[in-house]
Amino acid sequence: MFRRLKWFIAGLNQHHKTPKPKPDAKRLSLPRHRYNITNRKSMLEAVHEVAIYIHRFHNLDLFQQGWYQIKITMRWEDTEYASSVGTPSRVIQYDAPDLGSDDVLGVWKIDDTDNSFSSQPFRIRYARQDILLSVMISFNLSLGKFEGPITSAVILKFELLYAPVLENGSNMQDSSDVSPAAVHEFRIPPKALLGLHSYCPVHFDAFHSVLVDASVHISLLKGGVHTMKKHSSNSHSNEEASSEKYDKKTQVSLVKAFSTSRAVLLQELRNLSKAINETVDLTGLTSQHEVDTETANADSHVSENMQNVSKIPHSTVDFSSEYLYSLQSDELNRLFHSLGDQILYLWSTFLKFHRANKTKILDHLRNAWAIDRKAEWSIWMVYSKVEMPHQSTDIDDSAYHGLRGKVPAHRKITEDPAQAAAMRAELHRRSIAQMRINNCSLQDLQIFGDPSRIPIIIVERVVNAPLLSLSGNTYFRNTDPEDSNGTITRIDPSFSSTNQKSRILKIAVYVHGFQGHHLDLRLVRNQWLLIDPKVEFLMSEVNEDKTSEDFRDMGLRLAKEVIAFVKKKMDKASRSGTLKNVKLSFVGHSIGNVIIRTALAESIMEPYHRYLHTYVSVSGPHLGYLYSSNSLFNSGLWLLKKLKNTRCIHQLTFTDDIDIENTFFYNLSKQKTLESFKNIILLSSPQDGYVPYHSARIEMCQSSSGDYSKRGKIFQEMLNNCLEQIRAPSSEQRMFMRCDVNFDTSLQGRNLNTIIGRAAHIKFLETDIFAKFIMWSFPELFR
Incomplete structure (x- = not known):
């Protein structure tokens, strides 16, 4: 070493x-039987x-x-x-x-x-x-x-x-x-x-x-x-000319590379100096420039071109090939050494500057990396913007009674949205497979190793319309949002931004799905921690092994668990300083999203609605299974209801009451469970057969658009109820996004998991690339 x-x-x-070679110097190996060697020529090396x-x-x-x-x-x-x-x-x-x-x-x-x-x-x-x-x-x-x-x-x-x-x-x-x-x-x-x-x-x-x-x-x-030996035999004059041409090309390429390297290093030093507000001492570079100029002027064998090169200022210089080819070999060698000495000085200066300001430089590079991710990862993300449909809660009943000449209250969907989304993603995946990614940044091989295998994410930004009036009901108990008993910690209204001890308490709650584990969403949690290391997280455990019960029981347990956690963190934050604000976020997978919304409908959670910040729904059945086209999965639900009498499955399939208007999901849609969130992100996948595509996206489905029965009316009301909660008031805009995640399942083959759609449903828990793309593309939603 x-x-x-x-x-x-x-x-x-x-x-x-260029030093004179010693007699035992290492030489370029050439066939002796072909050349008569008479003199030497130097070859340059770079590292x-x-x-x-x-x-x-x-x-x-x-x-x-x-x-x-x-x-x-x-x-x-x-x-x-x-x-x-x-x-x-x-x-x-x-x-x-x-x-x-x-x-x-x-x-x-x-x-x-x-x-x-x-x-x-x-x-x-x-x-x-x-x-x-x-x-x-x-x-x-x-x-x-x-x-x-x-x-x-x-x-x-x-x-x-x-x-x-x-x-x-x-x-x-x-x-x-x-x-x-x-x-x-x-x-x-x-x-x-x-x-x-x-x-x-x-x-x-x-x-x-x-x-x-x-x-x-x-x-x-x-x-x-x-050093290499140069032959002078007349019989090999053509080979000698070719060798001269090749050597000149090599020298020019090396000088251009050194020029680029010097420019990059010098510019990076200036950028870092400006970014962290620290001065870089480059006086030694000026001194080196003066030495090079004096040496060039003192050498009688150096042409006027080379003397001009020595006078080039130490800013970014674009050495054109035409100009470099006009120089002699000795001039190119001198230029190579001059640039090499400058780069060595700049490199040494950079390493010293980095050591003296390592923390500031690391923070700057980390911030620059985070900004660049959105542009780099846009290869796998397709962005679009749509307007929130202007729907009313007053449905024309006559449209559902089959009256002749009446136009239905909603437009019939002629194509399957899930198939259209899957086809769109597949076309984009094929274009990536033909793409030649040739950037100059560090490439993560977990992503760039095989770009065509990475999930395609179609991001649909929904532009919100003004908030429409909401009608309440008494299915869940309603109370005054003010906490009259003083059971939660009060936030100091006299907070001043100059108070250094004040802080914003950020909490994210993760809720697993049916027969899930409290660590199911750990990969999403880890990505959130990378975005914001100060966020407190609660991996909900109260419903583990209890997800077959009534959603109302599960929601009440979650509400109590969340309140106890928030109180504990608020009290701790208040003891260490002034509490400026609280941001309470939720992440749910599958029916965990239904449990979250049920918990938010509980009266004991009302005082905490003002803290709600970001809601991430990972394949959540928000509209239930009223229209489910997966016959195999429907058969499994039927068995769970018949053999085990699973209460939550009855509620998901609207069989928990004879009258559909008294069912759990219909009444849940009327509760203000989504209205207080500042950001709502609905993740879905057209490959997920466990949760209906329209239910995860809270949108119209193909089957319901042509259904004029009471069931179709109830579905339309549920959809309108949920969308009206998401509509942002005119005084405050809400970020509402639908993100379609299309996984590459080509390596999984055709098996039972892929046929029934379980593979994609579980893929949300087994990979974090989709979360990485979304979170780093919209980091402001998670901070």
């Missing part, structure tokens, strides 16, 4: 003049230095306690560069770890057998634990002699190593049971190898949910200088 490091430093510190800062390891949701390590390797993606791999060149511990802590033991390690770097072992004991690693590792990527533009990407690989805690207390480095637990890879495109400064969050996978705060910085630096 030290021999390699010594070679690298020696190569970077060469003088800008990519990739600096990876590992700032923090944050445990979101690791299932196992134990010892962990992060292992990093780099390799070229194309096989033609397979002989050259990234080699660790230096390690800097820019913040000393807490040596008194038992959670971090041992030291980092470089393995020369696979050219890898491994962080020091650290012990994970509990969720949301932070381990500050504070280490920078540099990798060198050398191509030997530069032969033209780089065409290969680089694969940056992070591995999470795990070892259990041994009974004798020995640490990970003493354990023989170390194994790779998860892998997260990134692709560095060829363009980015000339200059990249990016935040790089490492998450590994759904079973190892962590956040490694890392950043990647790349620059092209000057490497060694090789």
Whole structure:
């Protein structure tokens, strides 16, 4: 390792003049029987230095306690560069770890057998634990002699190593049971190898949910200088001319690459200086420029063109190919060394500047990364905007009695919306498969590894109309929204924005579905925590193993659980400072959404309606199963009702009362369960056969549009009741979105799960890519 490091430093510190080769210098191998060698010609080398800062390891949701390590390797993606791999060149511990802590033991390690770097072992004991690693590792990527533009990407690989805690207390480095637990890879495109400064969050996978705060910085630096012999035989004059032309092309390509790398590095320093409001000292660059100019003027063999090059200011310079080809080889070599020295100075300045302002720079890069995600991930997202239908709660009864000549109160839908949505997504998926993604940013291979396998999300932004009048009923008890008993913590109305101890309490409640588990929505929760680490979360457990009961009983239990949790957090926040506001959000999966709305209809939840913020419905049957076209799933519901007399299934299918107007769902639609939310997001999937497509989206369905019976009238009233709650008042706009998530099920084949639609319904719980896309595209809804 030290021999390699010594070679690298020696190569970077060469003088800008081309040194004379020593008799035993390494030479380019040429067939001796074909050439007569008379003189030598220098060949230039470049090296990519990739600096990876590992700032923090944050445990979101690791299932196992134990010892962990992060292992990093780099390799070229194309096989033609397979002989050259990234080699660790230096390690800097820019913040000393807490040596008194038992959670971090041992030291980092470089393995020369696979050219890898491994962080020091650290012990994970509990969720949301932070381990500050504070280490920078540099990798060198050398191509030997530069032969033209780089065409290969680089694969940056992070591995999470795990070892259990041994009974004798020995640490990970003493354990023989170390194994790779998860892998997260990134692709560095060829363009980015000339200059990249990016935040790089490492998450590994759904079973190892962590956040490694890392950043990647790349620059092209000057490497060694090789020499080749030049033949002068008359019989090989054509080959010599061709070689001269090839060498000139190589030199021009290298100088242009160095010019680009210098421009990127200089611009990044200026951007960072402005963003964090800290000055970068670049006086050394001016001094280097003066030295280069004096040297060029003193050399009598340098042409006027080269002297003009030495006088080029140190801003971004566009060296055109025509101009560079007009220079002699010696002039190109001098320009190469001049640019190389400048880049080396800028790179050293950047590393020092980063070390002095690491926290500010990391925050800036993280914010820039978050902004760029919406543009990058728009490849898999289709946006549209529609207007909320202007419907009235007063339905013309005559339209449902089949009177001749009467026009029905709603338009008949001629095509199946679910099939239309699925076809639209499939066409978009085919276009992505033919797309050539060629950006210059860091590419997450969990997404870019196979872009055609990523879910397609059709985002429909619904523009709200003015709020219509609502009619109440007495199916659920109604009380004064004011809490007369003073059972909840009051928010100080005299809050001042200058009060540094004041805070906004943000709470997100997650409710599972039928026969579900309280951790079913943990992947969505983890993404929310990445957006806003300060959010408090409640994974509802009160209805676990009780989801076959009456929705009203489940709703009441949830309401009591939420109130107890909110009171506890509000009291704690009030003791530590002034409580500015409370934002109470809900996320439900499947019938968990019905339980949420039932809980909100309870009188004890009325005082908390003013805190409601964001509601995310993941495939929720808001309109029940009045119109369900999945015959296999309907048969299963029928069996549950007949054999187990499952109460909630009777309510979902409107068989809980002889009179449909007395059924649970019809009366639930009249309650103001959605009206107080600032943001409403309805997630659905046309592949989900467990929940009717229209019911998850709260919209008209094909079957009901031609049904003029009482059942059709009841459905229309339910739909209007729900939509009227969502309509925003004129004084305050509400964000209302429908998001169609279309999963790639081509690898699953045709089986029972895909036929009955269970695969897509469960996919919402097994993957977090759809949540990642939606949340990072609309982060303001989750903060």
